[in-house]
Amino acid sequence: MAAQWRRAGADDVRIAADLTELADLVAAATGPVLVSGADLVAHTAVLRHLATSPVGPTVALVLTDPPAPGQATVREERGQVVEVGAADPSGVFGGALRVGAADLPALADAARRAAGGGPLGAVDRLVADLAARGTLIFAQRVRLLVAHRVGDEAQREAAEAAVAAVDEDRAELKLSVKERDDFFTTFFVSTWSPYVTKAAARIGIGPTGVTMVSVAFAVAAAVLFGVGGRPALVAGAVLLYLGFVLDCVDGQLARYTRHFSAWGGWLDTMADRFKEYVVYAGLGFGATHAGFRYGWALALAAMTLQTVRHMTDTWYGALHDEAARRPKVVTADAGGIGGKLNAASTRVQADTGSVSYWLKRTVVFPIGERWALIAIAAALFGPLVALVAVLVWGTLAFAYTGGLRTLRARWMRVPVLTTVDAGLHRDDGLLARTLPTARRPLLLAVLGALGAAGTLVWALLAVHGGGDLPVWVPVLALVLLLGAAQASRAPHDGSLDWLVPAALRAAEYLFAIAVGVAGRAPAWLIFGYVLVLTLLHYDLTARLEKRQAAPPLHAATLGWPGRSLLLAIGLIAGYASSALATIGAYLLVVFVASVVLAWVVLPARARGGVRSPG
16 A cells, blocks of 8 residues: 555655554644555555545545445535435445645544544544544545455455456546536547547647647637638637537546646636637627627627626535535425425436436536537527527526526525625625625625616617616616625625625626616627626636635725726716726736736745755
């Protein structure tokens, strides 16, 4: 095992005589610690996967073997170990875990407490104690490879034979493909993308390089969609498909080579959204160029809809993860409609490969289906049809997921936003912190969004009729927006308050579009301004999802109330276009500077501050 851990990448391998000695070793450690017993027989790749797992700082190996005496059973949900010693286990602890630096004090204390012995094995007592403390432990499952805990020589020989019978490299290549993906990706991409992954690994291209090529393909596709004409549209569709293949390959390559980094995860998230919205811009320009007056408007609607959807996805995921750690709350009302929906969803998700399983995964309009629809519709019918198709399917998917999630969230009754900095996640800024506090954050956020939507409708009617928007309309909308900002410090403990960030994004985007329309700003300028806003918000959520600090210059982005106030002043003063261009350019500069600080300057300073021991 010691030799295997070294091959798996462990820097310093120690063999502790007992848990007391282990506690002393852990207390002296400053980085992640890998702990395993001596009864584990596994591929070295299994240990490497545990050591490099990107899912979280503390990860436990989970096996599907029947539990033996002294082994801890576990129950996992949404990739988290939610209970150790469960009566209805989903697996057995694999005898190895990686503990993040923040959890090391808990591990050292658990080792001292478990040193007295008990019915479980030593490592099993550790993971049980950590789980009992509420430590967030993620599960690392073993697929295609082999890992078993053995109790005697015969079991060891059988396990070693099973390990030797598996082609480790071939298994790793298959494991680079996500276990559960969407229909289009599963059958039209993942059937051949591993060959591209293997080739990229052989010639030394990293995941970041593949991501950059994917961005280039998407930008080229957007340009071709804007040019129009059947050959350009078909070529754009082909490039879009190939760009999506590469979008899958970068993740597969990271998993195959085990080259994970916070930078790579952030870049992949930001590149995905930038590529999609650039394609919307190309389609909007192409539809306008072909004679449709509202091509840019459709592109703006598609981008706004998709961003708001993503914000609900982010916070519903956080809600569900929190609910998974509170099983008693989740099962409190199993007979209600939310409980029935939750049980039905679990059954469908478990029935992999069935018609209902694929329908459930497809109806929500995931990225693979979106890109496939855009490519096919643009090639066959043109940019206008592609945008309309995206909007129609996207709206139906939003209504479907929103309705079901609302029912399930009311059943879960988990106030997830009480566990985070609500002001940061709302992107409130300084202005919100200076306003009086009001309660009912969701109601106020929805009123703000409705006010912005009403202002946009009024602006469209006024411009279409050749008139101007009355000054009191944007002022009233701004009052409603600032009312939503007043709830920034109020408790977000309602069962539906996870919708607040998405509602605020909708409110800000719709108000910015209304200002642009009322001020007769160029459509491309309005699109560009909202695109910059989406980059800021995806940057924020990508970091928070990965449990990182906020962007270094986040305070300089003024917060959504501050930005909305400045746009309103620009509109009333008669300089809406200038306000959009100036604020948009400023925010773009702040975004780029924040990226450079976060991923270049600050890491370099951190490396420069490290001193090797004497």
